[in-house]
Amino acid sequence: MTTLLLNLRQVPDDEAEDVRHLLEQHQIPFYETTPSLWGISSGGIWLNNPEDRERARALMEDYQQQRARQQREAFEQARRDGTAPTLWQRLRHQPLRALGVLIAVLVLLLVTLAPFLALGKGG
Structure with a gap:
């Protein structure tokens, strides 16, 4: 094998x-x-x-x-x-990748926090 x-x-x-x-x-x-x-x-x-x-x-x-x-x-x-290379140099070298990661993080935060935000509006 x-x-x-x-x-x-x-x-x-x-x-x-x-x-x-x-x-x-x-x-x-x-x-x-x-x-x-x-x-x-x-x-x-x-x-x-x-x-x-x-x-x-x-x-x-x-x-x-x-x-x-x-x-x-x-x-x-x-x-x-x-x-x-510094973080800033890496971000400038791959701007689309950096933007994609930022969008993914924001979406994850929104999905994670959405139930808690909805609780405050339920009253």
């Missing part, structure tokens, strides 16, 4: 490539599924043999700890250099 090792949803290309290389380097057979056209499934890296699951998970845990450490160091360096 195959085992999903890595769901590729929101995984950067360089990280997916590192995982492929890691599995090949340790001679762990795997295959990859691609994301669906409509975004329903995100694709993944799957192990062929269930016997490789524990070894692959141990390798992934080590890799993810190392990657997290490297990414934190890179972010801290960018922050010291003043090149780390």
Whole structure:
């Protein structure tokens, strides 16, 4: 039975490539599924043999700890250099996404508070 090792949803290309290389380097057979056209499934890296699951998970845990450490160091360096993106820069870079999130939050607040607002008018 195959085992999903890595769901590729929101995984950067360089990280997916590192995982492929890691599995090949340790001679762990795997295959990859691609994301669906409509975004329903995100694709993944799957192990062929269930016997490789524990070894692959141990390798992934080590890799993810190392990657997290490297990414934190890179972010801290960018922050010291003043090149780390600020919230305002991110909002300006993706204005439609920011607007969509704002609208979704407002709708959720309205739906959540509507019953309480209706109670005050019932009298």
